[in-house]
Amino acid sequence: MEKTQQTVINGLSVDVEDWFQVGAFENVIDRDDWDDLSLRVEDNVLRILDMFAEAEVKATFFTLGWVAQRHGSLMRRIVDAGHELASHGYDHARVFNFDRQEFGQDIAKAQKILEDASGVKITGYRAPSFSIDQRTPWAYEELAAQGYRYSSSVAPIAHDHYGWREAPRFAFSPLRGSDLVEIPVTTAILGGKRVAAGGGGFFRVLPYAFSRWAIRQVNREENRPAVFYFHPWEIDPDQPRVPGAPIKSRLRHYTGLKQMSAKLRGLIGEFAWGRMDEVAEREALLAHATSDEWGE
Template sequence: MKTPITNAFTCDVEDYFQVSALAPHFPRGQWDSVPCRIERNVDRILELLDGHGAQGTFFTLGWIAERYPDLVRRIADNGHEVASHGYGHERACAMTPQAFTADIKLAKAVLEDITGQGVTGYRAPSFSISTANPWAHDCIADAGYVYSSSVYPVKHDHYGIPDAPRFPWRLANGLIEVPITTLNMLGRNWPAGGGGFFRLLPYALSRWQIARVNADDRRPAIFYFHPWEIDPEQPRVHEASARTRFRHYVNLDRTAARLERLLADFSWGRADEVFRDAA
């Protein structure tokens, strides 16, 4: 039975060749020559959401939006939130403040020009805001965003601030940070907000974790995934390391069915609406 709490369903709109772990195999200068599969996958996600009467937030790359403006319009026309994932999927921690600001301002302008709507949300690629680059939150606020969903309060080899707040908080500059959902057990935070963990581990675990957050913390969860995660036919990079191949390709053929169950088991909405008064 669905809980009365509405959770936030979010999708990072990037294609398989833009994933940070595969960056060595897809130089940015060659992106335009790589087969892009983003439209078919996002359209399938829109159908899933429509079938369950659910809404969501699509953190969209400016690079994708420029090349597929009709797709961005379809997202907006279906009542979903169009938010920013930056322009070129560069990790915030690998950029200067000036370059980062230029990237997120460009993405915001591109998305707003296409949709005719204000863009208030931002998510850093690979959750690349940590204690090493706290200046990024000031750049996001200065660029005109209202909220960020760029921090994962877990310990991970590529991202995370383990001791960050588990639920939305307001920074001194007025920006609201909406961290990816975690479940606190045994003295540490465990990933509970989707991504690779949703694919790699049994669906029952994700359902249990989100239900626990709703019931015990009385808080909405925020879930995220990527369009390429429902695409088992995407080109394979056999030269990638075994670890990268495992993380990227395992259970791609099961994710769409799991999303169907997730949409049926919980109530879902847009991040800007779910967390409007959260901090």
Template sequence: MRNAMSVDVEDWFQVGAFETVIAREDWPRLESRVEANTDRVLALFAETGTRATFFTLGWVAERAPGLIRRIAEAGHEVASHGWDHRRVFTFTPDQFRADVARARAALEDAGGVAVTGYRAPSFSIDARTPWAHTELAETGHRYSSSVAPVRHDHYGWPDAPPHPFRPLADSDLIEWPITTARLLGRQVPAGGGFFRLLPGAITERAVAQANAGEGRPAMFYFHPWEIDAGQPRVAGAAMRSRLRHYARLGAMEGKLRRLLRRHRWERADAIVAAEAQRA
């Protein structure tokens, strides 16, 4: 079965863990490592024959349009991660519409391809934002992968369906939540820091449950900064945030390579059409 491989393209200083200690106005003055890190990811995908979806910030596309072109030219999907990593529930509906429209335009200009997919920063579409899917549908997006059906201190919509679903009665828009695994009585995401920090068998269990147990493809995700052990260290962040962000960065690329070789991975948009018939 084809499973969806997705990459959330943002720089080390743009992550939610550091949003209270690194001001957005300081971003242009910080060392950017996103282009080099994403190129490493592209090389890893080429090595393993992987096709993937790159949910990318418009802020990155504006400053590194060549990167977006390289993603598209390598056969991967260019999709939106919003403009500058603001969580959806911090917007009004009008502000959110402007954010996703601005990001989509920048990505399409840079990549020369249509953008139909969206992932909310920090999986921040939840019960507080019932209007978000309407705005995505009306701005031309075909699908979203913005829901984490888990309980977490930074994000989560535990009551959301754990599989692709249609959130709107009058639209074909698909919401494809991140795949989860059960660990010690709770659901955890299959990807990102959980994949980096926990045994790989937990992600394997999640993929197997989606594929064999439910007959559905899994949705996995990670970030380019997670393979960058040499990135700057941020002073002033909470201890929990620093542990989550920096732990086992050096092990991530090897774990990814093994995961990529064990399964067949595909762009999300190439799977969404088939899944739409089942949602």
């Protein structure tokens, strides 16, 4: 499939966590049991690296510190392939469940583990489950203080698990006087309302044509980059099934797994993609302008 003729480079990202570390199962799988479960994340990330190499695209891998502790060589493989390694926190705890001190400790711990494993500076962050919102204004102060240059931690929609509906749809500066930039995951406008269009379960469940339409809207009509994400477990239809999980969680997690790899190849081939740190650098000037308009 030929890439769409365009100049906008979109942000391609992978949230690196294993199948048992997701928000859908946080109430049925105890963190203390994680090391006793089948670890599948490394094999899945290697498949993703092969997919990206075939398509000749670079991406950002937002990775849990917990994963990096156990798969140090994988972190080096990611970096050696020319991709960005960034932080997804230590063990997928949501930001709004921390106080400021706990959050600072979490991002510092994850940053050190990732840097020690990879040998590169970690300057990007994505909150687990897009859990930076109006309840956590101090989160950006902690990120800036610890040397992070950008965050991609906001879903500017209403959702039963997360969402900051009032936040800007595109990059903004969350701290006056700071270079830190926030790049929300992509939404599109349908019938005058914001709809999630940045990947994950929405990409697996909805027809591919919806994602094509949404990214074209953002690129062509608004001349802005889309931010797309997915998880390694989403290309793994043979992963274990979780007994006792609520039916809503099972539907969200398992629907569309068999078709995911093919859909990803289609998306990667049709649009232009790059690393999130590169998107952040290009979006920085517009981000500062947006923060002034937003009434920081």
